[in-house]
Amino acid sequence: MIRLLIVEDSALMRRLLGQIFRAEGDFEIEFARDGAEALRTISTFRPDVVTLDIHMPLMDGLACLDRIMLEHPCPVVMVSSLTEEGAEETLAALEIGAVDFIAKPGGAISLGIDELTPRLVEKVRMAATVRIRRSRRLAERVRLTQTVPPPQTALSRGRGSPPATPIRDPAKSGLVLIGTSTGGPPALDAVLAHLPAGFGWPVVVAQHMPASFTGPLARRLNKICAMTVGEITRQTKLEAGHIYIAKGDADIIISARAGALVAMAAPSDQTYRWHPSVDRMVRSAMKHMPAAELVGVLMTGMGNDGAAAMADLKAAGGYTIAESEETAVVWGMPGELVRLNGASEIRRVDEIGASLLDRIC
Structure with a gap:
Protein backbone atom coordinates (compact mmCIF):
# COMPACT_ATOMS: atom_id res chain seq x y z
CA MET A 1 0.00 0.00 0.00
CA ILE A 2 1.08 3.58 -0.72
CA ARG A 3 0.58 5.86 2.28
CA LEU A 4 -0.78 9.18 0.98
CA LEU A 5 -1.39 12.35 2.98
CA ILE A 6 -3.74 14.82 1.27
CA VAL A 7 -3.29 18.35 2.63
CA GLU A 8 -6.14 20.57 1.45
CA ASP A 9 -8.28 23.20 3.16
CA SER A 10 -11.25 22.74 0.79
CA ALA A 11 -13.66 20.06 2.01
CA LEU A 12 -14.81 19.51 -1.57
CA MET A 13 -11.26 18.95 -2.84
CA ARG A 14 -10.48 16.61 0.06
CA ARG A 15 -13.57 14.57 -0.80
CA LEU A 16 -12.78 14.46 -4.55
CA LEU A 17 -9.11 13.60 -4.05
CA GLY A 18 -10.04 10.95 -1.51
CA GLN A 19 -12.46 9.36 -3.98
CA ILE A 20 -9.82 9.33 -6.73
CA PHE A 21 -7.19 7.51 -4.68
CA ARG A 22 -9.54 5.15 -2.86
CA ALA A 23 -10.76 3.98 -6.27
CA GLU A 24 -7.17 2.92 -7.09
CA GLY A 25 -7.33 0.29 -4.37
CA ASP A 26 -3.72 0.48 -3.18
CA PHE A 27 -3.62 3.79 -1.27
CA GLU A 28 -3.87 4.24 2.49
CA ILE A 29 -5.09 7.83 2.91
CA GLU A 30 -5.00 10.43 5.65
CA PHE A 31 -6.15 14.07 5.43
CA ALA A 32 -5.01 17.41 6.85
CA ARG A 33 -6.82 20.74 6.55
CA ASP A 34 -3.79 23.04 6.91
CA GLY A 35 -0.02 23.02 7.19
CA ALA A 36 0.09 22.78 10.97
CA GLU A 37 -2.17 19.72 10.99
CA ALA A 38 -0.11 18.23 8.14
CA LEU A 39 3.11 18.44 10.15
CA ARG A 40 1.48 16.73 13.12
CA THR A 41 0.08 13.99 10.89
CA ILE A 42 3.35 13.40 9.02
CA SER A 43 5.20 12.71 12.27
CA THR A 44 2.86 9.80 13.10
CA PHE A 45 1.51 8.61 9.72
CA ARG A 46 4.89 8.69 7.90
CA PRO A 47 3.43 9.05 4.38
CA ASP A 48 5.15 7.77 1.26
CA VAL A 49 3.93 10.87 -0.60
CA VAL A 50 2.07 14.11 0.21
CA THR A 51 -0.21 16.21 -1.99
CA LEU A 52 -0.02 19.77 -0.71
CA ASP A 53 -2.24 22.73 -1.50
CA ILE A 54 -0.48 26.09 -1.65
CA HIS A 55 -3.19 28.38 -0.25
CA MET A 56 -4.23 27.33 3.26
CA PRO A 57 -5.00 29.06 6.57
CA LEU A 58 -2.67 29.09 9.59
CA MET A 59 0.34 27.80 7.64
CA ASP A 60 0.44 28.02 3.85
CA GLY A 61 1.78 25.35 1.55
CA LEU A 62 5.21 26.90 1.03
CA ALA A 63 5.88 27.30 4.74
CA CYS A 64 4.63 23.76 5.34
CA LEU A 65 6.79 22.37 2.53
CA ASP A 66 9.87 24.08 3.97
CA ARG A 67 9.22 22.44 7.34
CA ILE A 68 8.58 19.04 5.70
CA MET A 69 11.87 19.16 3.81
CA LEU A 70 13.77 20.08 6.99
CA GLU A 71 12.04 17.84 9.52
CA HIS A 72 10.45 14.89 7.65
CA PRO A 73 11.79 14.84 4.06
CA CYS A 74 9.37 12.96 1.82
CA PRO A 75 8.06 13.32 -1.76
CA VAL A 76 5.58 16.18 -2.14
CA VAL A 77 3.33 16.97 -5.12
CA MET A 78 2.02 20.54 -5.03
CA VAL A 79 -1.58 21.28 -5.99
CA SER A 80 -1.66 24.78 -7.49
CA SER A 81 -3.78 27.09 -9.60
CA LEU A 82 -3.16 27.86 -13.27
CA THR A 83 -2.79 31.59 -12.56
CA GLU A 84 0.51 33.44 -12.88
CA GLU A 85 0.58 33.81 -9.10
CA GLY A 86 0.09 30.06 -8.84
CA ALA A 87 2.98 29.54 -11.24
CA GLU A 88 5.34 31.74 -9.21
CA GLU A 89 4.41 29.93 -6.01
CA THR A 90 4.78 26.52 -7.64
CA LEU A 91 8.26 27.37 -8.95
CA ALA A 92 9.20 28.47 -5.43
CA ALA A 93 7.89 25.12 -4.12
CA LEU A 94 10.03 23.22 -6.64
CA GLU A 95 13.04 25.21 -5.45
CA ILE A 96 12.32 24.27 -1.85
CA GLY A 97 12.09 20.57 -2.70
CA ALA A 98 8.70 19.55 -4.09
CA VAL A 99 9.00 16.69 -6.56
CA ASP A 100 6.23 17.78 -8.93
CA PHE A 101 2.99 19.71 -9.20
CA ILE A 102 -0.50 19.36 -10.59
CA ALA A 103 -2.62 22.34 -11.64
CA LYS A 104 -6.22 22.48 -10.42
CA PRO A 105 -8.77 22.60 -13.21
CA GLY A 106 -10.32 25.97 -13.93
CA GLY A 107 -14.00 26.67 -13.35
CA ALA A 108 -16.07 24.15 -11.42
CA ILE A 109 -13.55 21.77 -9.86
CA SER A 110 -16.04 18.90 -9.68
CA LEU A 111 -16.52 19.12 -13.48
CA GLY A 112 -12.80 19.20 -14.31
CA ILE A 113 -11.61 16.55 -11.90
CA ASP A 114 -12.16 13.64 -14.33
CA GLU A 115 -9.75 15.20 -16.82
CA LEU A 116 -7.23 15.75 -14.03
CA THR A 117 -7.43 12.26 -12.53
CA PRO A 118 -5.14 10.13 -14.78
CA ARG A 119 -2.23 12.59 -14.66
CA LEU A 120 -2.67 13.20 -10.92
CA VAL A 121 -2.56 9.50 -10.11
CA GLU A 122 0.44 9.01 -12.39
CA LYS A 123 2.33 11.87 -10.75
CA VAL A 124 1.56 10.71 -7.22
CA ARG A 125 2.57 7.11 -7.98
CA MET A 126 5.82 8.33 -9.50
CA ALA A 127 6.51 10.66 -6.56
CA ALA A 128 6.06 7.79 -4.11
CA THR A 129 9.09 6.08 -5.69
CA VAL A 130 11.41 9.09 -5.35
CA ARG A 131 14.07 9.09 -2.66
CA ILE A 132 14.20 12.60 -1.24
CA ARG A 133 17.54 14.15 -0.36
CA ARG A 134 17.93 17.60 1.14
CA SER A 135 20.51 18.30 -1.57
CA ARG A 136 17.63 18.65 -4.02
CA ARG A 137 17.07 22.16 -2.70
Whole structure:
Protein backbone atom coordinates (compact mmCIF):
# COMPACT_ATOMS: atom_id res chain seq x y z
CA MET A 1 0.00 0.00 0.00
CA ILE A 2 1.08 3.58 -0.72
CA ARG A 3 0.58 5.86 2.28
CA LEU A 4 -0.78 9.18 0.98
CA LEU A 5 -1.39 12.35 2.98
CA ILE A 6 -3.74 14.82 1.27
CA VAL A 7 -3.29 18.35 2.63
CA GLU A 8 -6.14 20.57 1.45
CA ASP A 9 -8.28 23.20 3.16
CA SER A 10 -11.25 22.74 0.79
CA ALA A 11 -13.66 20.06 2.01
CA LEU A 12 -14.81 19.51 -1.57
CA MET A 13 -11.26 18.95 -2.84
CA ARG A 14 -10.48 16.61 0.06
CA ARG A 15 -13.57 14.57 -0.80
CA LEU A 16 -12.78 14.46 -4.55
CA LEU A 17 -9.11 13.60 -4.05
CA GLY A 18 -10.04 10.95 -1.51
CA GLN A 19 -12.46 9.36 -3.98
CA ILE A 20 -9.82 9.33 -6.73
CA PHE A 21 -7.19 7.51 -4.68
CA ARG A 22 -9.54 5.15 -2.86
CA ALA A 23 -10.76 3.98 -6.27
CA GLU A 24 -7.17 2.92 -7.09
CA GLY A 25 -7.33 0.29 -4.37
CA ASP A 26 -3.72 0.48 -3.18
CA PHE A 27 -3.62 3.79 -1.27
CA GLU A 28 -3.87 4.24 2.49
CA ILE A 29 -5.09 7.83 2.91
CA GLU A 30 -5.00 10.43 5.65
CA PHE A 31 -6.15 14.07 5.43
CA ALA A 32 -5.01 17.41 6.85
CA ARG A 33 -6.82 20.74 6.55
CA ASP A 34 -3.79 23.04 6.91
CA GLY A 35 -0.02 23.02 7.19
CA ALA A 36 0.09 22.78 10.97
CA GLU A 37 -2.17 19.72 10.99
CA ALA A 38 -0.11 18.23 8.14
CA LEU A 39 3.11 18.44 10.15
CA ARG A 40 1.48 16.73 13.12
CA THR A 41 0.08 13.99 10.89
CA ILE A 42 3.35 13.40 9.02
CA SER A 43 5.20 12.71 12.27
CA THR A 44 2.86 9.80 13.10
CA PHE A 45 1.51 8.61 9.72
CA ARG A 46 4.89 8.69 7.90
CA PRO A 47 3.43 9.05 4.38
CA ASP A 48 5.15 7.77 1.26
CA VAL A 49 3.93 10.87 -0.60
CA VAL A 50 2.07 14.11 0.21
CA THR A 51 -0.21 16.21 -1.99
CA LEU A 52 -0.02 19.77 -0.71
CA ASP A 53 -2.24 22.73 -1.50
CA ILE A 54 -0.48 26.09 -1.65
CA HIS A 55 -3.19 28.38 -0.25
CA MET A 56 -4.23 27.33 3.26
CA PRO A 57 -5.00 29.06 6.57
CA LEU A 58 -2.67 29.09 9.59
CA MET A 59 0.34 27.80 7.64
CA ASP A 60 0.44 28.02 3.85
CA GLY A 61 1.78 25.35 1.55
CA LEU A 62 5.21 26.90 1.03
CA ALA A 63 5.88 27.30 4.74
CA CYS A 64 4.63 23.76 5.34
CA LEU A 65 6.79 22.37 2.53
CA ASP A 66 9.87 24.08 3.97
CA ARG A 67 9.22 22.44 7.34
CA ILE A 68 8.58 19.04 5.70
CA MET A 69 11.87 19.16 3.81
CA LEU A 70 13.77 20.08 6.99
CA GLU A 71 12.04 17.84 9.52
CA HIS A 72 10.45 14.89 7.65
CA PRO A 73 11.79 14.84 4.06
CA CYS A 74 9.37 12.96 1.82
CA PRO A 75 8.06 13.32 -1.76
CA VAL A 76 5.58 16.18 -2.14
CA VAL A 77 3.33 16.97 -5.12
CA MET A 78 2.02 20.54 -5.03
CA VAL A 79 -1.58 21.28 -5.99
CA SER A 80 -1.66 24.78 -7.49
CA SER A 81 -3.78 27.09 -9.60
CA LEU A 82 -3.16 27.86 -13.27
CA THR A 83 -2.79 31.59 -12.56
CA GLU A 84 0.51 33.44 -12.88
CA GLU A 85 0.58 33.81 -9.10
CA GLY A 86 0.09 30.06 -8.84
CA ALA A 87 2.98 29.54 -11.24
CA GLU A 88 5.34 31.74 -9.21
CA GLU A 89 4.41 29.93 -6.01
CA THR A 90 4.78 26.52 -7.64
CA LEU A 91 8.26 27.37 -8.95
CA ALA A 92 9.20 28.47 -5.43
CA ALA A 93 7.89 25.12 -4.12
CA LEU A 94 10.03 23.22 -6.64
CA GLU A 95 13.04 25.21 -5.45
CA ILE A 96 12.32 24.27 -1.85
CA GLY A 97 12.09 20.57 -2.70
CA ALA A 98 8.70 19.55 -4.09
CA VAL A 99 9.00 16.69 -6.56
CA ASP A 100 6.23 17.78 -8.93
CA PHE A 101 2.99 19.71 -9.20
CA ILE A 102 -0.50 19.36 -10.59
CA ALA A 103 -2.62 22.34 -11.64
CA LYS A 104 -6.22 22.48 -10.42
CA PRO A 105 -8.77 22.60 -13.21
CA GLY A 106 -10.32 25.97 -13.93
CA GLY A 107 -14.00 26.67 -13.35
CA ALA A 108 -16.07 24.15 -11.42
CA ILE A 109 -13.55 21.77 -9.86
CA SER A 110 -16.04 18.90 -9.68
CA LEU A 111 -16.52 19.12 -13.48
CA GLY A 112 -12.80 19.20 -14.31
CA ILE A 113 -11.61 16.55 -11.90
CA ASP A 114 -12.16 13.64 -14.33
CA GLU A 115 -9.75 15.20 -16.82
CA LEU A 116 -7.23 15.75 -14.03
CA THR A 117 -7.43 12.26 -12.53
CA PRO A 118 -5.14 10.13 -14.78
CA ARG A 119 -2.23 12.59 -14.66
CA LEU A 120 -2.67 13.20 -10.92
CA VAL A 121 -2.56 9.50 -10.11
CA GLU A 122 0.44 9.01 -12.39
CA LYS A 123 2.33 11.87 -10.75
CA VAL A 124 1.56 10.71 -7.22
CA ARG A 125 2.57 7.11 -7.98
CA MET A 126 5.82 8.33 -9.50
CA ALA A 127 6.51 10.66 -6.56
CA ALA A 128 6.06 7.79 -4.11
CA THR A 129 9.09 6.08 -5.69
CA VAL A 130 11.41 9.09 -5.35
CA ARG A 131 14.07 9.09 -2.66
CA ILE A 132 14.20 12.60 -1.24
CA ARG A 133 17.54 14.15 -0.36
CA ARG A 134 17.93 17.60 1.14
CA SER A 135 20.51 18.30 -1.57
CA ARG A 136 17.63 18.65 -4.02
CA ARG A 137 17.07 22.16 -2.70
CA LEU A 138 17.84 24.98 -5.12
CA ALA A 139 20.39 26.66 -2.87
CA GLU A 140 22.47 23.51 -2.72
CA ARG A 141 22.15 22.87 -6.45
CA VAL A 142 23.30 26.39 -7.23
CA ARG A 143 26.19 26.04 -4.80
CA LEU A 144 27.24 22.94 -6.72
CA THR A 145 27.62 25.09 -9.84
CA GLN A 146 30.16 27.24 -8.00
CA THR A 147 32.50 24.29 -7.46
CA VAL A 148 34.96 22.87 -9.93
CA PRO A 149 33.42 19.71 -11.39
CA PRO A 150 35.43 16.50 -11.08
CA PRO A 151 37.40 15.41 -14.14
CA GLN A 152 35.49 13.36 -16.68
CA THR A 153 36.13 9.64 -16.45
CA ALA A 154 35.35 6.75 -18.72
CA LEU A 155 32.51 5.78 -16.35
CA SER A 156 30.83 9.17 -16.68
CA ARG A 157 30.60 8.94 -20.47
CA GLY A 158 28.22 6.89 -22.53
CA ARG A 159 29.26 3.29 -22.98
CA GLY A 160 32.10 3.04 -25.47
CA SER A 161 32.07 6.78 -26.19
CA PRO A 162 35.34 8.66 -26.79
CA PRO A 163 36.15 11.82 -24.81
CA ALA A 164 34.31 14.93 -25.96
CA THR A 165 36.06 16.84 -28.73
CA PRO A 166 35.67 20.57 -28.09
CA ILE A 167 34.25 22.69 -30.88
CA ARG A 168 36.71 25.59 -30.89
CA ASP A 169 35.90 27.38 -34.15
CA PRO A 170 34.12 30.60 -33.05
CA ALA A 171 32.62 30.97 -36.53
CA LYS A 172 30.95 27.56 -36.32
CA SER A 173 27.23 27.85 -35.67
CA GLY A 174 25.32 25.40 -33.55
CA LEU A 175 22.46 24.89 -31.16
CA VAL A 176 21.99 23.31 -27.72
CA LEU A 177 18.65 21.56 -27.18
CA ILE A 178 17.59 20.75 -23.60
CA GLY A 179 14.63 18.59 -22.64
CA THR A 180 13.31 18.06 -19.12
CA SER A 181 10.14 17.36 -17.18
CA THR A 182 9.55 16.28 -13.56
CA GLY A 183 12.18 17.93 -11.38
CA GLY A 184 13.27 20.10 -14.29
CA PRO A 185 13.22 23.68 -12.94
CA PRO A 186 15.89 23.13 -10.24
CA ALA A 187 17.95 21.12 -12.75
CA LEU A 188 17.72 23.99 -15.25
CA ASP A 189 18.86 26.37 -12.51
CA ALA A 190 21.96 24.28 -11.90
CA VAL A 191 22.87 23.89 -15.57
CA LEU A 192 21.98 27.25 -17.09
CA ALA A 193 23.40 29.36 -14.26
CA HIS A 194 26.76 27.81 -15.13
CA LEU A 195 26.82 29.27 -18.67
CA PRO A 196 28.48 32.68 -19.24
CA ALA A 197 26.88 35.58 -21.09
CA GLY A 198 29.22 34.97 -24.03
CA PHE A 199 28.29 31.30 -24.48
CA GLY A 200 28.75 30.68 -28.19
CA TRP A 201 25.53 28.87 -29.13
CA PRO A 202 21.87 29.62 -28.46
CA VAL A 203 20.11 27.25 -26.05
CA VAL A 204 16.50 26.08 -26.53
CA VAL A 205 14.66 24.43 -23.63
CA ALA A 206 11.53 22.25 -23.74
CA GLN A 207 10.24 21.90 -20.16
CA HIS A 208 6.93 20.10 -19.75
CA MET A 209 4.66 22.74 -18.18
CA PRO A 210 1.32 24.49 -18.61
CA ALA A 211 1.28 27.67 -20.70
CA SER A 212 0.80 29.91 -17.67
CA PHE A 213 3.97 28.55 -16.04
CA THR A 214 6.66 28.92 -18.73
CA GLY A 215 6.64 32.73 -18.78
CA PRO A 216 7.32 32.94 -15.03
CA LEU A 217 9.95 30.19 -15.41
CA ALA A 218 11.74 32.21 -18.10
CA ARG A 219 11.63 35.40 -16.02
CA ARG A 220 12.99 33.65 -12.95
CA LEU A 221 15.81 32.03 -14.93
CA ASN A 222 16.63 35.41 -16.45
CA LYS A 223 17.33 36.71 -12.93
CA ILE A 224 19.87 34.00 -12.09
CA CYS A 225 21.52 33.38 -15.48
CA ALA A 226 24.26 35.43 -17.17
CA MET A 227 22.68 34.63 -20.54
CA THR A 228 19.45 36.38 -21.57
CA VAL A 229 16.41 34.15 -21.03
CA GLY A 230 13.01 34.56 -22.69
CA GLU A 231 9.89 32.58 -23.55
CA ILE A 232 9.13 31.76 -27.18
CA THR A 233 5.71 33.24 -27.96
CA ARG A 234 6.26 34.12 -31.63
CA GLN A 235 8.76 33.39 -34.41
CA THR A 236 12.13 34.37 -32.96
CA LYS A 237 15.63 34.46 -34.45
CA LEU A 238 18.01 32.33 -32.38
CA GLU A 239 21.13 34.15 -31.24
CA ALA A 240 24.21 33.20 -29.23
CA GLY A 241 24.11 34.33 -25.62
CA HIS A 242 20.37 33.67 -25.35
CA ILE A 243 18.28 30.90 -23.76
CA TYR A 244 14.82 30.29 -25.20
CA ILE A 245 12.09 28.60 -23.15
CA ALA A 246 9.37 26.81 -25.14
CA LYS A 247 5.83 27.97 -24.37
CA GLY A 248 3.85 25.47 -22.33
CA ASP A 249 0.88 23.50 -23.71
CA ALA A 250 2.35 23.98 -27.21
CA ASP A 251 5.31 22.58 -29.12
CA ILE A 252 8.44 24.36 -30.24
CA ILE A 253 9.69 24.07 -33.81
CA ILE A 254 13.18 24.93 -35.06
CA SER A 255 13.25 26.22 -38.62
CA ALA A 256 15.15 28.52 -40.98
CA ARG A 257 13.93 31.83 -42.40
CA ALA A 258 15.96 34.08 -44.73
CA GLY A 259 19.13 32.20 -43.89
CA ALA A 260 18.66 32.55 -40.12
CA LEU A 261 17.77 29.91 -37.57
CA VAL A 262 14.43 30.59 -35.85
CA ALA A 263 12.19 29.01 -33.22
CA MET A 264 8.44 29.27 -33.06
CA ALA A 265 5.57 28.00 -30.95
CA ALA A 266 3.28 25.55 -32.74
CA PRO A 267 -0.01 23.95 -31.69
CA SER A 268 0.74 20.78 -29.76
CA ASP A 269 0.86 17.67 -31.96
CA GLN A 270 -1.26 15.03 -30.25
CA THR A 271 0.86 12.23 -31.71
CA TYR A 272 3.28 13.22 -28.95
CA ARG A 273 2.19 12.61 -25.36
CA TRP A 274 4.08 15.41 -23.58
CA HIS A 275 4.29 19.12 -24.37
CA PRO A 276 6.32 21.04 -25.23
CA SER A 277 7.56 17.92 -27.03
CA VAL A 278 11.31 17.31 -26.78
CA ASP A 279 11.14 14.73 -29.57
CA ARG A 280 9.46 17.18 -31.92
CA MET A 281 11.91 19.97 -31.05
CA VAL A 282 14.96 17.81 -31.74
CA ARG A 283 13.61 16.31 -34.96
CA SER A 284 12.69 19.75 -36.32
CA ALA A 285 16.22 21.00 -35.61
CA MET A 286 17.73 18.00 -37.39
CA LYS A 287 15.81 18.96 -40.55
CA HIS A 288 17.56 22.33 -40.74
CA MET A 289 21.00 21.77 -39.21
CA PRO A 290 23.76 19.18 -39.56
CA ALA A 291 23.73 16.77 -36.64
CA ALA A 292 27.34 17.71 -35.85
CA GLU A 293 26.15 21.23 -35.02
CA LEU A 294 23.59 20.05 -32.45
CA VAL A 295 24.09 19.12 -28.81
CA GLY A 296 21.15 17.49 -27.03
CA VAL A 297 20.79 17.39 -23.25
CA LEU A 298 18.12 15.18 -21.65
CA MET A 299 17.52 15.63 -17.94
CA THR A 300 15.19 14.49 -15.19
CA GLY A 301 11.65 13.61 -16.21
CA MET A 302 8.94 10.99 -16.19
CA GLY A 303 8.39 9.01 -19.40
CA ASN A 304 10.60 8.85 -22.47
CA ASP A 305 10.10 12.15 -24.33
CA GLY A 306 13.22 13.10 -26.26
CA ALA A 307 15.03 9.79 -25.88
CA ALA A 308 14.33 8.38 -29.35
CA ALA A 309 15.04 11.68 -31.12
CA MET A 310 18.29 12.26 -29.23
CA ALA A 311 19.39 8.67 -29.87
CA ASP A 312 18.85 9.35 -33.59
CA LEU A 313 20.78 12.60 -33.22
CA LYS A 314 23.76 10.78 -31.75
CA ALA A 315 23.60 8.11 -34.48
CA ALA A 316 23.65 10.87 -37.12
CA GLY A 317 26.80 12.44 -35.66
CA GLY A 318 25.41 14.79 -33.03
CA TYR A 319 26.40 14.91 -29.37
CA THR A 320 24.10 14.04 -26.47
CA ILE A 321 24.30 14.29 -22.68
CA ALA A 322 22.05 12.35 -20.29
CA GLU A 323 21.67 13.36 -16.65
CA SER A 324 22.86 10.59 -14.36
CA GLU A 325 20.53 8.53 -12.21
CA GLU A 326 22.44 9.80 -9.18
CA THR A 327 21.02 13.33 -9.46
CA ALA A 328 17.83 12.96 -11.53
CA VAL A 329 14.60 13.27 -9.54
CA VAL A 330 13.11 10.79 -12.03
CA TRP A 331 15.48 8.88 -14.32
CA GLY A 332 12.79 8.20 -16.91
CA MET A 333 13.74 10.39 -19.89
CA PRO A 334 17.54 10.32 -19.48
CA GLY A 335 17.45 6.67 -18.44
CA GLU A 336 15.63 5.76 -21.66
CA LEU A 337 18.26 7.65 -23.67
CA VAL A 338 20.98 5.61 -21.97
CA ARG A 339 19.02 2.39 -22.57
CA LEU A 340 18.88 3.21 -26.28
CA ASN A 341 22.67 3.71 -26.26
CA GLY A 342 21.92 7.28 -27.28
CA ALA A 343 24.01 9.15 -24.70
CA SER A 344 27.43 10.38 -25.74
CA GLU A 345 28.08 10.95 -22.04
CA ILE A 346 26.25 10.62 -18.73
CA ARG A 347 26.71 13.46 -16.26
CA ARG A 348 25.54 14.59 -12.85
CA VAL A 349 23.37 17.68 -13.08
CA ASP A 350 26.12 19.80 -11.50
CA GLU A 351 28.54 18.67 -14.22
CA ILE A 352 26.39 19.31 -17.30
CA GLY A 353 27.06 23.06 -17.54
CA ALA A 354 30.81 22.47 -17.38
CA SER A 355 30.50 19.74 -20.01
CA LEU A 356 28.76 22.18 -22.35
CA LEU A 357 31.49 24.75 -21.75
CA ASP A 358 34.18 22.14 -22.42
CA ARG A 359 32.60 21.24 -25.73
CA ILE A 360 31.38 24.61 -26.98
CA CYS A 361 34.01 27.30 -26.60
